[in-house]
Amino acid sequence: MGTPTCTIILPTYKEAGNIGNMAERLRELYPEFYILIMDDNSDDGSKELIEEMNDSMITFVERDPADRGLSASILQGILDTKTDFFINMDSDFQHPPEAVADAYAALKNGADLCIGIREERTALSFVRWVASWGAHALAMTTLWLRDKKGSKDIMSGFFGGRTELYQNVIREYSDEMDHRGFKALFDLLKFGPSDVRIDEVMFKFGKREAGESKINKNVMISILGQCEPFGKPLAKIAKKFTVDRKRT
Secondary structure, three states: OOOOOEEEEEEEOOOHHHHHHHHHHHHHHOOOOEEEEEEOOOOOOHHHHHHHHOOOOEEEEEOOHHHOOHHHHHHHHHHHOOOOEEEEOOOOOOOOHHHHHHHHHHHHOOOOEEEEEEOOOOOOOHHHHHHHHHHHHHHHHHHHHOOOOOOOOOOOOOEEEEHHHHHHHHHHHHHHOOOOOOOHHHHHHHHOOOOOOEEEEEEOOOOOOOOOOOOOHHHHHHHHHHOOOOHHHHHHHHHHHHHHHHHO
16 A cells, blocks of 8 residues: 555544444545544544544544534644645535545645535525525625635535645634634635635535434524624624524
């Protein structure tokens, strides 16, 4: 086996129903890739499932409970990556393992960032589809105001990049990034170089195999807070309105 050039990052929280199957499938498809599981202190046996595999190409990281969050997991995963490229994806099979090959090929061919575009979103409920569309529009406006490149699907969560480039971006702008948010890609686009080369690959968005989705109203509020120029004050209003409704 040659020297691995890519690390697959899997941010997880209570994904015991999926993580073992996903890790096995990725090892079958990409035996020369490292797998880095960034776990937010799950108590569902996820760690034990991975330890039973006894695979030196898979690392299970129990993250600091004081730094919980999907974006925080992804950003730490990128910083912990030791290969030329990284690819971030979900572990619930909504991002198909087979799509990693296309993303990796794009990076090998010179892309600085490769973003997965959901070809069919029928697995999304109507409400989630509308929310995703709205979040994408707000994010694209923010990137336009910053003179940064965007994508057809900033909210997909399936993306890969050149490790050294984005490690430098994270180190420089970490304090301005939303570590407790849900869309690390948005921050990487916001704070990354304006001349970054972005390629896109299509993939069929699948259905979650097991477990429950972590998506809720806080995701939209978080994304709103990342947008400009009025995102943060609007997010505060939305959050206050949500809290007030709970109290009534």
